Structure formats: C-alpha cells, structure tokens
Amino acid sequence: MQFERLSIDDPLANEVLVRVERVGLCHSDLHYVRGSLSIDLPALLGHEVVGVVERVGGSATRFQTGDRVVATVTPSCGACAQCLAGRPTQCCRVDTLRARPRPKHTAQDGSTVGSLGSVGAFAEAILVSESSLAAVDRSVPAEVACLLGCCITTGVGAVVHSARVTPADIVAVIGCGGVGMSAIQGARLAGARRIIAIDTVPGKLDAAKRFGATDIVLTAPSVDETVAALFQIVPTGVDHAIEAVGRTVTAELAFACLAPTGTATILGLMPEGARLTLPADALVYGDRVIRGAYMGANRFLSDVEMFIDHYRNGRLDLDAMVTRVVNFADINDGLTAMGEPDTVRVVVDMTEASA
Ligand SMILES: [Zn+2]
Ligand SMILES: [Zn+2]
Known part of the structure; x- marks a missing residue:
C-alpha cells in the first residue's frame, strides 16, 4: 500500500x-x-x-x-x-x-x-x-x-444470529484469526458444550484455548486426515462448523466435519468464481446444511x-x-x-x- x-x-x-x-x-x-x-x-x-x-x-x-x-x-x-x-x-x-x-x-x-x-x-x-x-x-x-x-461482529454474530448455537451443541471453528477467535468466544458465550479450534498454526491453537476452545486440531495435509483427527475427538462429528478462512478447501472441510443434521456456516469471503464441491449423499441422507453468513448476519x-x-x-x-x-x-x-x-x-x- x-x-x-x-x-x-x-x-x-x-x-x-x-x-x-x-x-x-x-x-x-x-x-x-x-x-x-x-x-x-x-x-x-x-x-x-x-x-x-x-x-x-x-x-x-x-x-x-x-x-x-x-x-x-x-x-x-x-x-x-x-x-x-x-x-x-x-x-x-x-x-x-x-x-x-x-x-x-x-x-x-x-x-x-x-x-x-x-x-x-x-x-x-x-x-x-x-x-x-x-x-x-x-x-x-x-x-x-x-x-x-x-x-467481533462477524464471528460472534454468526454464532448468535446464523448458527444459533445452544448449550447442547458441539462447535468446530476453522481458522483462528480475528474472526475465528471471535466465533470461538461467541460459542463460549452461547454455552456450547465443546468448542474445537482447527488451524494450520500450533501457536494459534494455543491462543484459541485462551478464548474458549476446549479442544484443538492441527490441520493435516488433506481434508480427510483433518476430519479423521477431529473424529478422534468427536466420533459423530459436530453440530456446527464455522469457517473463518475464506478458502474453498476450508469450506469443504467445514461440511465434512458435520454430524448428521449439522450446519456449516461459511464466513470467509471467497474469490470471484470460486466453486465448492460437496458430497451430495452426505447433504441429503444426513439432513446437513451449508450456509453463508456475510458479516456474521x-x-x-x-x-x-x-x-x-x-x-x-x-x-x-x-x-x-x-x-x-x-x-x-x-x-x-x-x-x-x-x-x-x-x-x-x-x-x-x-x-x-x-x-
Ligand atoms: Zn473485516
Ligand atoms: Zn433495508
């Protein structure tokens, strides 16, 4: 600049x-x-x-x-x-x-x-x-x-207004920058029973615990490996996955983390023309939801x-x-x-x- x-x-x-x-x-x-x-x-x-x-x-x-x-x-x-x-x-x-x-x-x-x-x-x-x-x-x-x-508006807003997290929910937050840390804090405010922070950087995961993460997952080279690490913690998947990165691969990861009936909320802005690829059977058979929440709704x-x-x-x-x-x-x-x-x-x- x-x-x-x-x-x-x-x-x-x-x-x-x-x-x-x-x-x-x-x-x-x-x-x-x-x-x-x-x-x-x-x-x-x-x-x-x-x-x-x-x-x-x-x-x-x-x-x-x-x-x-x-x-x-x-x-x-x-x-x-x-x-x-x-x-x-x-x-x-x-x-x-x-x-x-x-x-x-x-x-x-x-x-x-x-x-x-x-x-x-x-x-x-x-x-x-x-x-x-x-x-x-x-x-x-x-x-x-x-x-x-x-x-704060985006991360906490998404939890409160879009995902509407409750104390019964297990939440994963993908990306531990400003928006992700805010979403973690929002999930803590909403009383989520478990909050799993996912990031590529170990230092950010340590910080995530200070903001309310109960568990952490270091991103693996592939979506499948990251999901496998998450499923070691919560074998059926999460009720809410909140994506705070803005990449198609992390949006697809958010969907892959979901338990049946879970919702992936995508916050990261994507480049123009970006396309997501999702497993249609998991969407339909599992009643899963994926939605955007621009500026956290x-x-x-x-x-x-x-x-x-x-x-x-x-x-x-x-x-x-x-x-x-x-x-x-x-x-x-x-x-x-x-x-x-x-x-x-x-x-x-x-x-x-x-x-
Ligand atoms: Zn901003
Ligand atoms: Zn208006």
Whole structure:
C-alpha cells in the first residue's frame, strides 16, 4: 500500500464524517492488497474502525459532534423486507444508501478513488451513511473498540444470529484469526458444550484455548486426515462448523466435519468464481446444511450494545485480541505482522496521523 493525499467530500444529508481513532487490520484488507479478492483500483482500504463524529449531515439524527462510533461495511435502510425480517446485512437498499451524486474521495489530480465497503478507513477520516454507525461509549478503549466493527461482529454474530448455537451443541471453528477467535468466544458465550479450534498454526491453537476452545486440531495435509483427527475427538462429528478462512478447501472441510443434521456456516469471503464441491449423499441422507453468513448476519446497532455489555462483564475478551498496535506510518509493517503465528489482530493508531 502507498500513502496519497486525498480529499474527502462534505457529508450528504444522510452521512456522518468521523475522525478515525483506530482501525484494525482485517484479512479482507490483506486479500485486496494481495489481489486474492478484487476491487476497482485505486482504492482506499480499511473498514474495522472506531472514531469520533466530526460533522453530521442534515437528515442524520442519531449522532452529534463528539460522539464515539464504530462503523460497519453494511449500511441498512431499516425499512425493506430484509431489514424488517431482522436481516440488515442483506438490506435491499444498500446501493441507494451508498449512492452519491459526486465522488467521496478524490486524488490530487482530480481523479476518483474508490473505498472498501464505502468506508475506506486507512485515512484520517471516514464519510459513511449514518446507518453504518453504532455508538460506543468511552469506557471501551479505542484499541479494542474498533474490533466491534468487523471481527467481533462477524464471528460472534454468526454464532448468535446464523448458527444459533445452544448449550447442547458441539462447535468446530476453522481458522483462528480475528474472526475465528471471535466465533470461538461467541460459542463460549452461547454455552456450547465443546468448542474445537482447527488451524494450520500450533501457536494459534494455543491462543484459541485462551478464548474458549476446549479442544484443538492441527490441520493435516488433506481434508480427510483433518476430519479423521477431529473424529478422534468427536466420533459423530459436530453440530456446527464455522469457517473463518475464506478458502474453498476450508469450506469443504467445514461440511465434512458435520454430524448428521449439522450446519456449516461459511464466513470467509471467497474469490470471484470460486466453486465448492460437496458430497451430495452426505447433504441429503444426513439432513446437513451449508450456509453463508456475510458479516456474521449481524444486527449491527443492537449487537454492538450487546458486545459492550459482555465486554464490561468480562465475558467477551477484546483486550487479548489485540496483539500489536502500530502507527499509521508503519501500516505496511502491520500488514506483514498479520502473518506472524501469534497475531490475532493488529490495530493501527490513527491519532498521530490526525495530529
Ligand atoms: Zn473485516
Ligand atoms: Zn433495508
């Protein structure tokens, strides 16, 4: 990634301008940097963000200058069929909410710069639809509050809203990055009787135990060998497998881990055109389910309140999720650090950039 000086537009009526305090480095950002997910270039990345409201558009009523907020990449209208059914991440009017008569970000030469999820948080400020924002009070430190915008929302949201894990359930979580660790914590919150963390890196599995994993499986070279290792722990398979990697092989592994009637919930974003191959007999004879849960099928506004309560009560550990904090100038070092075995989340401190 390179640094450029950009102009940001004034807020439209429904928009809020937010001064960025901290932004988490998410693997989605890394996928766009590396080109494994595609985005129109040039683009401003970054989306897991907390900041302070600086200016409010004329019809935005929920916030005022000085409020602390976290953002999501999924604005919602609150009035379409999906929103009314409690599925705001599938809002039918996302495009309308993001539509602008003029560009949001402009380069020095006057050309338009796109932004990831219409957020673009690797910057001193973001300009987003009011419906993308949830309030966070200052009792939650900025370093950890940003996690509520993506990894916690996705991982815990998937467990609570999509998988709907109960204390009777055995859960496997594939991939122990920020989203996977959040899913493990979500399964612990939901009272799952066993939580099996699966990853390729032994260090991440050790960390997974701190977040609530009761058992661990180190990924073997083949799906069959990994499933065999899992079945040594739970011979009939799991009730829920949650995939938090974004590869077809791990999605197929999630399905292969399931007991009859089990559900695989796929969270990882896949490259365009990716196809899954599943054993149809296991699907039909075993009443198994495989489903996606984009951004954890979260309900952002009420979820953030829930997460804050669990954090305050010591049931949701945000502090241990942040492995490292870097300054904006060192953001590329932060991206490199994401690959280190003991990294859960790297957070960028944007306050010096704004000073
Ligand atoms: Zn993310
Ligand atoms: Zn809607």
